[in-house]
Amino acid sequence: MSIRIKMLLSFTGMLVISLLFILLTASLYTIAATGDLQSFRDIYKVHYQVNPLTEQGETIFQEMKFLAKNDPDELQNKVLLREYDMKLRAEKSGLYVRRENSQIFESLTFNQPELKQALPAYDLNNNQIRSTFNISERFYAYAKFDFHYSDGERGSIFVIRERSPFAELTRKLLPVMSLLLIGVLIIANLLLFRWITRSFIKPLNQLRSSAEHIKDGNLSFKLELRSNDEVGQLSEAFESMRNQLQRSNELRQQDEANRRELISNISHDLRTPITNIKGYIEGIRDGVANTPEKMETYVNIIHAKAVSMDKLVDELFLYSKLDLNQEPFLFKVVDLVDFLEDSIEELRYDLEDKGVALDWDNRTSGPVMASVDLDKLKRTVVNVVDNALKYMENEHKRFGITLQADDEWTTIAFKDNGRGVPEEALPHIFERFYRAEQSRNSSTGGSGLGLAIARQIIDGHGGFIWAESKPNQGTIIYIQLKRLNEAEELMGNDEHFDHRG
Ligand SMILES: Nc1ncnc2c1ncn2[C@@H]1O[C@H](COP(=O)(O)OP(=O)(O)O)[C@@H](O)[C@H]1O
Ligand SMILES: [Mg+2]
16 A cells, blocks of 8 residues: 555544544533433534523523413513513513413514514423524524413413524524535645645655666766655665765776776787787798898897887786785885985986986985885886986986975976977876877887886875976976884884785
C-alpha cells in the first residue's frame, strides 16, 4: 500500500472517528438531559421544551395550574389574571386563557389574530405541557395546562414567552449548518492531507526518478530540493552521494583516457627505434653494408638505437613505479652544498666537452641540510641538466646552478640560456610524454618522461619543482626542498625507508 493511500486512510479514519465522536457526545448529552433517545431527533428543541419559561414564569404557571385543579373558576377572574400578566410582563412573557372557543384573557403583547390558530388543541390528559410554536418569523415557547371549568366547559391556560428570532433561526438552520460544518471539516481534512503528502510524496518521487537517472548512468543532473525537514536532509545526502559518484566517475574516465594515451605513446616510442634497428639489420643481411666501414657504421647505429630503447624502457619502468608508489625512497640527511658540488664535479667534463660555461653560485654559508634520497635526487639533477644541454643550440652556452636557503626551504635553480620553452607549453612540461615540439622526432632524443620523473621524485620529497622560461633567452628550473633545522638533523641522521602514500 502506498504512503499516499495510507495517509488518505488515516486522515479519513480520523475524520470519521471525530464525526462519530461528535454524534456520540450529542446523544449522550440528550440522554443525560431528557432520559431517552427518542427526542434525539429534536435535540435542538430540548432546551426550550424542558425549560420554556423563566423561573418567575414557571412559579406563576404552577400557581395557575394549582388553581385550575382546585378552583378553576378563579381563572375567569380578570383582576387576578391581569395581576399575573403584570408579573409576567416583567419577564417578557405573557398569558393566554381560553374557554372552549373563546378567549378569556390575552396579554397585550400577543395581540395578534394568528395566536389563536397557533395554539394547540385541547388535550385534557395534559400529555405535552411544554412546547414551542411560531407565528411567521416570531418564535415562542410555552407551558400550558388544560382543565374543566366547574360547569364542565373546557379551558386552557398558557404562559407564553417569546424567544429570540435568532434562536429560532439557529434552530431552523441547525441541520444545514451541521452539514456545512461537516463539509468544512472534510475540506480542511483534504487540504491538510494535500499539504502533508505534497511535502514528502513529491520530493520522494523526485528522489526516485533521480535514483533511476543514476541507475542509467546519468550523473550530471542536479537535485533541486530545498526544505528544512527530514526529506530535505535526505535529498541533501542524496545530492552529495551523487556528487561523489560523479567525481569518482570522472576520475575513472580520466584514468582510462590516461591509460590509453600512455599505451599509445609507449608503442609509438618503442616502434621507432625497433623499425630503425630492423632496417639496418636487413641492410646487413642483404649485403648493403659491403665494406668494413659501412658495417661498423651500421652496427654503431644499431647499438645506439638499442641503447636509447634501453633508456626509454628504463625511464618508463621508473616512471610507472613512481606513479604507482611502488618505488621506495631511501632518505638520508645530507648537506646539499656537498651534494651539488659533487654533482658539478661529475658534470664538469660533459659540460666542457659541449662548450658550456658553468656558473656555480652558492649564496648560503655553511651546510644546508636536507633529508633526501640521494640516488633519486641525482637522477632529477641529471634529467634537468640533460635538458639544458639538449636544448642549448646557441653559440655562447651558459649553464648556472644557484643555491639559496632560508630557515625553512632550500631552493636550487638550474639556469640555461638555450631556446626556452614556448609560453603555451610551459604549464605542461612536467606532464609525462609531453614535449614542447610535438613532432616526437628522435633527433633531439627525449621521451618526454625526464621532467615527469623529476616531479615525481621531488613530490616524494615533499618539495616543489617548477619552471620559468623565456623563448630564445633560456629556462630556469627551480627545485625547492625542505631544510632541516639542527634538532631534525640529529634525529634524522640514520637512513630510513619511506614508501610514499
Ligand atoms: N632547458 C630546457 N630548454 C628548453 N626546453 C626544455 C628544457 N627543459 C625541458 N624543455 C621542454 O620540456 C619538454 C619536456 O622535457 P622532458 O620531460 O625532459 O622530456 P624530453 O627531454 O625527453 O623531451 C621537452 O620536450 C622540452 O620541450
Ligand atoms: Mg629530458
